[in-house]
Amino acid sequence: MIRPSFTEALATRPWLLADGATGTNYFQMGLVSGDAPEMWNFEHPERVRTLHRQFIEAGADIVLTNSFGGNRHRLKLHNAQDQVREINIAAARNARAEADAAGRPVYVGGSIGPTGEIMEPVGAMSHDEAVKAFAEQALALKEGGVDVLWIETMSSEEELRAAVEGASQAGLPIVTTMSFDTNGRTMMGITPKAFGAITAALPTQPVAIGANCGVGASELVATVLGISEARPDAAVVAKGNCGIPQYVDGHIHYTGTPELMADYARIALDAGAKIIGGCCGTSPEHLASMRKSLESYSKGDRPSLELIEAKLGPVSELAKGHDAAAAGAARRERRRGH
Template sequence: MPRVSRFLERLAAGPPIVADGGMGALISAAVPRLRSPEEANVRAPQAVVSLHLGFINAGAELIETNSFGANRRKLAAHYLENELETINSTAVRLAREAREVAGRDVFIAGSIGPLGESATRRVRTDLFAEQALVLEGRGVDVFAVETFYDLEELEDAVLAVRSVSSLPIVALMTFDETAETLAGVTAAEAAERLNNLDVAVMGANHGAGLMAALAALEQMGGDGKPLAALPNIGLASLAGGRVVYPHATPDYFAEFAAHARDLGARIIGGCCGTTPAEIAAIDEALAEERKPRARLEFAERELLVSLGEELLETGLARALREREWVVTIQLDPPLGGSSKGLVELALAIGESGKAGYVDINDNATARAGMSSLIVSATIERQAGIETIPHLTTRDASVMGLESMLLGAHSEGVRNILAIT
């Protein structure tokens, strides 16, 4: 039976297809100084084959070509646009080579990602169609049009692929913990529109982690098309110039696979941060027909306010509300362990009457200094002047940021200058 027919039959009759994991993130970690992960197809082809084999040996029945960002617009940003044909052709050849070496008849999905910048519908259609034409010509079995934040761009991509190919299309969007895109489109709204397109599968990938994918599946399910879930292992952070993903046990992914299957997923895998270990856990859970061990519940997060806590307006908030000029002096935290000098300086600023606030830098010039939040709490307590601590996201996870903010709040800090 042709692979396309077998793919469609698996979608209809099951069992779910196990997909691979985070190819791009692993390639970037394995091959140094790449301009883009797709460049590895021509610079380090054996590394690409090795990663494909790792996922196949872990149980993946569908692997994606290393071509996610290989459209002309994205390649041009790295001066690789003249190698579009070579990069995409080689991506398919390496996936097919891994299939042959493994001796397992896995499906090969031609990966197509978003452009990464705004463009007209005509330009988007031309760029997606150009890439799809190369991928089909070299022998992919299906298309994975994935990691789209913009529903209209995803629709354009699907129509572009369909204009040059009749192969099945897996259409995947990226959602946050509330099952919404960055533009505020809910998973239910996305499913309603994707149901009207000629796609074989729709679902969620990348995003804010496993629970975000499950929340999206719950909204997208019903009597529509088969579903897919290929989430990140969690939200990434930046440490020492490297993208770092949180740790999740394989058993956590096994539990995710059981829930995803029960929500109607017919393709289950991973995205950034997931390795063959997580894919093996998914494969084992599905093979054993594992039942979920915990009930799946989705609850909207709430900001908890302690009983008796006063919700007072800060001086800064009042000044901005009344459209007054705000004068603040920026201070750099000490690089050592004593804040005495900074407190004395803040006290002098307050007594001068020339500024109503001090804003505290956060690791200025990428040098480690005292925490801006801790220094701000100390200044407010000892100098009596309102502070505006800077807060950057580069050195902490989401949980770490929440923890620091809660601690600062308990010490009376109420203003934040958020810097990305």
């Protein structure tokens, strides 16, 4: 089977389906809160491969490696900072084995999450130190055989820049997503529009940009509208949580049904997303429903916020175009001018 490259697939296919949640599904397989899921690449490779296989069987075109916290700063919490190379190679090989057995083109994204440190000037981590950590992880993922480096759940511009710079040392295509979870902004205050501008100015251009995690499917689609408006030229990623998290009987439960996720997939496509997947709470069953819904659908008009709210749930004021923080700052500025 001649497999087109990831960038060729991205350029020629109407959409690509990315996989669902890692952590939420591992908890159901026996992962204990506080343990590093990355260690499962050695300790329980069969469980890691089973989840990849289930997502591929559900229709995923892209599976992400179990390496989200696989940088030395995150691994230091588990005293595994000297195993970065082995952990990431194992993560890539587990995913690669299942992707190669699929009988159709399935791409492996090397998952790269934040360091967990706060970067200068606010925190202590320097740009160079962060670049070094991201490069170390990216090179190991490449060695393990990933097709694309997938930088996800970023919240600060400084860390995003360091991650892209570090990952670019591996010479693979890069996808980068941020998590917009604080009233339509990232934790560090970046809006979808600002994210579009930041990525457009990066020295190494990602092949796709977008949003993952966040609050719920509705807010994520609203974010995609903002990103695709700011960057109509970009391939956009939507990897939303499966509904809204709720605490039920001592466990986090996500409200999204397979039907809701099917609606989300179609609305995300209409909003301008090219790569559509699920984040927290998204099971293989949800993903199968998304696949089915996309396969029987042709892209329609850009959705209104009213439609998003009616189908998927409420969105933040920022997504509706009410930027309370900016309006407040403008009011204060006007007062100061008097």
